[in-house]
Amino acid sequence: MSTQAATADAVSTKTPLLKSRLGSFLAVVPLTFWVVNHLWDNLSAFNGAAAWEKSVTTYANPYSQALTFIIVMLPLLFHTGWGLVRLFSFRPNNNRYNNYGNFKFILQRVSALGVLAFLGAHIWLAFLQPRLVAGHPEAFSDIAREMRFHGPTLIVYLLGTLGTAYHLANGLQGFAMGWGLLGSERAMRRFEPVSIILFLLLTAMSWSVIYALYTAGAAFGPSGS
Numbered sequence: 310m311s312t313q314a315a316t317a318d319a320v321s322t323k324t325p326l327l328k329s330r331l332g333s334f335l336a337v338v339p340l341t342f343w344v345v346n347h348l349w350d351n352l353s354a355f356n357g358a359a360a361w362e363k364s365v366t367t368y369a370n371p372y373s374q375a376l377t378f379i380i381v382m383l384p385l386l387f388h389t390g391w392g393l394v395r396l397f398s399f400r401p402n403n404n405r406y407n408n409y410g411n412f413k414f415i416l417q418r419v420s421a422l423g424v425l426a427f428l429g430a431h432i433w434l435a436f437l438q439p440r441l442v443a444g445h446p447e448a449f450s451d452i453a454r455e456m457r458f459h460g461p462t463l464i465v466y467l468l469g470t471l472g473t474a475y476h477l478a479n480g481l482q483g484f485a486m487g488w489g490l491l492g493s494e495r496a497m498r499r500f501e502p503v504s505i506i507l508f509l510l511l512t513a514m515s516w517s518v519i520y521a522l523y524t525a526g527a528a529f530g531p532s533g534s
Contacts, residue, residue, distance in 0.1 A: 330487060330488065333480075333483065333484045333487045333488070334484075337477075337480060337481060337484040339380060339381070339384045340381070340384055340385060340388065340477075341477055341481070343380070343381050344473065344477060344511070345511070345514075347365075348511070348514040348515060348518060349514070350364040350365050351364070351365055351518040352514065352517060352518055352521070353365070354449070354453075354518055354521035354522050354525060355517075355521045357449075357525070358448075358449035358450065358453075358525070361449045362446070362448070362449050366446035366447055367446070378436075382432075385428070389425060392421055395418075413479055416475070416479075417475075417476065417479050417480065417483070420472045420475050420476045420479075421476060423468070423469065423472040424469070424472045424473050424476050426469075427465065427468075427469030427470075427472065427473065428469075428473070430465070431469070435447050435452065439451075449525070450529045452522055453522045453523075453525040453526035453528075453529060454526050454529045454530070454531070454532060455526075455532075456519060456522040456523045456526050457522075457523050457524075457525075457526025457527055457529075458526060458530075458531040458532065459532075463519070463523065466515075466519050467516065467519060470511075470512070470515030470516065470519070471512055471515070473511070473515070474507075474508050474511035474512040474515060475508055477507070477508075477511060478504045478505070478507040478508035478511065479504055479508070481503075481504060481507060482497070482500055482501070482503075482504045485500060
């Protein structure tokens, strides 16, 4: 058994099986589908402001908007709490076992903290604040302008989406292990290319959206201009 799997098993002995599997299920199924769909909708930025706002910020009615928020937020909150418990219940052992699987295990935990900060800021700034404070959804001109002329925003989105892509892709492998779909070292090695391809695909989609917004931002000029 790999060191990564052994460490995961050691953590799981402290966690009820049902809670552990429910946590992994909520990490992979609703959130992964939502992230992929969200990125796909955001690719409409290549078609301009009207297409982006229709795909990303327009809902058929307030109920669909609330339902979408609940479907995303409840699994996210549950997974966050579940993940924080796991994060503080393991001890790094890379000094003793310096291998690729163990490095991925550590990186998964570290990326979780970055993704948590990124998603918290993104949900507040892109979804809640415009609606609760400004009284309307986020405008295409606002996000495109920030992406083009505010360096920290661009860097945060590049790193945040990179971390999210890795966390989801590597988490898919952990999900398959936890649910018994990968029961051997050989099965894990065969599944590795799937995780890598998913990571590259999610990163490509994310950075394509950022590129589209960055390019469109030139037409709006810096804030206050």
